[in-house]
Amino acid sequence: MCPLSQRIDRSGGRRPARAAWCWVVRLLLAAAFFSVSPARSLAIVNGEEAPHDDHRFDAVGVLVASLPGQPGCAGYVVGTCTLVADNLVITASHCLLRPDGTEWPPGERDFWVRFRRGANGAVTNSFPGGGCSQNYQEIRVTSWARAGNADLAVCTLAAEPFHVEPISVEYRRAASPSDPIVVAGWGFAGECLGGGDPWRLRWAAGTLSSGPQGAMLAINECVFSPCVQCVRSGGGPEGDSFQGWAVPNLHDSGAPVLAETRCPDGSGQLRVIGVVMTPNFAPRALSWHESGLSPRLYSTTPCDRCPADQNDDGVVNIQDVFAYIADFMSGHARADADGVPGLTVQDVFAFLMRFFAGC
Ligand SMILES: [Ca+2]
Known part of the structure; x- marks a missing residue:
C-alpha cells in the first residue's frame, strides 16, 4: 500500500524501495489531476470562480425570494440576474413565478437582488444562505414585468447599487453560432443537476451551439440526465470536457449569456446577448425590445464601434x-x-x- 503521509526517516539511511514507487504513483496521479482539472474548469458546471478584481462581474446578482416583510437574507435563492441599467435587472421570468408557472398572488413573495460587491467596495463571492450581513448589497425589487412570448423579465430595484456598473444589453449585433460567449451565474457547480457547491459566482467560456440563432440562443447541446452528457463535440476554442459549451446548472436560470468585445484600449467589454432559461437555451435580450414592454432598455454603443457607423462596415458615409x-x-x-x-x-x-461629428 501507499501511505497518505510521508513518515520521517530518522535513520539517515536510504528510503525503502516501496517509497520510490509510491512517489511515482503520486506523481502520475498529480499529472493526471492537473491535466484534467483545467479542462473541466472551463465549463460553468465546475466553472471558474469570478475574480474579485474583475468589476465587470459585479453586475451579476443572485435573485432571492423572501416572505413579505422579511429581508432578502432570510429568503431562498431562485436564480441569477444582471444589472443592465442604473436600477434595472434582467432575468428569466420563471425565476419569479411559482413552481407551476403561475404568478404569486400579490403580497405573497418579495424579491431581492444581492450584489457581491458591498457598499464599502469589498467583495463577497458567495451567498451565505440564511443569516444577514453587511458585507454585500441587497436591494428589493419594487416591480417587475415579463415578456409574454419569451422567458424574460425586467425588475425595477428600489435603489441603485453602489460601485456596480451595469452591463448593457446587446441590441446591435446578431449572435452567430461560432461566437464566443461567457455565462456567469450563482448556480450549483456539480456535473449533475443541482449537484456541487451552490451560490458562488462562477463563469464559463464557450461558444454558442450550432444552428440558426433566432429569438432563442442554443447555448449547448448537452443534457442533464441527470448528469451532463454531451451528444456531440462542439467548436469551443478551449476544447474543454463539455466540448466548448458553457453548461449552466440549477439556479443559473436568469444568468446572462455574455459576448465580449475587445476595446481599442485592450480591455474587454461584456454585453448581455441572452438570458439562461434552461441548461440548453436562452432567449435573446433583443426579445425585450421587440416585445415593446416597459421599462424599456437602452443598448449602448460597443466600445469597438463608431456610433455613426450604423451599418457596421468600418467606414462612415452616406x-x-x-x-x-x-x-x-x-x-x-x-x-x-x-x-x-x-x-x-x-x-x-x-x-x-453623431454622423456629422464623425469619428
Ligand atoms: Ca458604415
Whole structure:
C-alpha cells in the first residue's frame, strides 16, 4: 500500500524501495489531476470562480425570494440576474413565478437582488444562505414585468447599487453560432443537476451551439440526465470536457449569456446577448425590445464601434444614414441613439449629430 503521509526517516539511511514507487504513483496521479482539472474548469458546471478584481462581474446578482416583510437574507435563492441599467435587472421570468408557472398572488413573495460587491467596495463571492450581513448589497425589487412570448423579465430595484456598473444589453449585433460567449451565474457547480457547491459566482467560456440563432440562443447541446452528457463535440476554442459549451446548472436560470468585445484600449467589454432559461437555451435580450414592454432598455454603443457607423462596415458615409433610416422605420433597437430607451424623433437628431461629428 501507499501511505497518505510521508513518515520521517530518522535513520539517515536510504528510503525503502516501496517509497520510490509510491512517489511515482503520486506523481502520475498529480499529472493526471492537473491535466484534467483545467479542462473541466472551463465549463460553468465546475466553472471558474469570478475574480474579485474583475468589476465587470459585479453586475451579476443572485435573485432571492423572501416572505413579505422579511429581508432578502432570510429568503431562498431562485436564480441569477444582471444589472443592465442604473436600477434595472434582467432575468428569466420563471425565476419569479411559482413552481407551476403561475404568478404569486400579490403580497405573497418579495424579491431581492444581492450584489457581491458591498457598499464599502469589498467583495463577497458567495451567498451565505440564511443569516444577514453587511458585507454585500441587497436591494428589493419594487416591480417587475415579463415578456409574454419569451422567458424574460425586467425588475425595477428600489435603489441603485453602489460601485456596480451595469452591463448593457446587446441590441446591435446578431449572435452567430461560432461566437464566443461567457455565462456567469450563482448556480450549483456539480456535473449533475443541482449537484456541487451552490451560490458562488462562477463563469464559463464557450461558444454558442450550432444552428440558426433566432429569438432563442442554443447555448449547448448537452443534457442533464441527470448528469451532463454531451451528444456531440462542439467548436469551443478551449476544447474543454463539455466540448466548448458553457453548461449552466440549477439556479443559473436568469444568468446572462455574455459576448465580449475587445476595446481599442485592450480591455474587454461584456454585453448581455441572452438570458439562461434552461441548461440548453436562452432567449435573446433583443426579445425585450421587440416585445415593446416597459421599462424599456437602452443598448449602448460597443466600445469597438463608431456610433455613426450604423451599418457596421468600418467606414462612415452616406450609407450609414440610409441604414439608420431603415432601422428607425422598422423600429429596430439599433436606431435607439439618444440614450433614452424607446425610439422617438430625438433619436434621429442624436444620430445625425453623431454622423456629422464623425469619428
Ligand atoms: Ca458604415
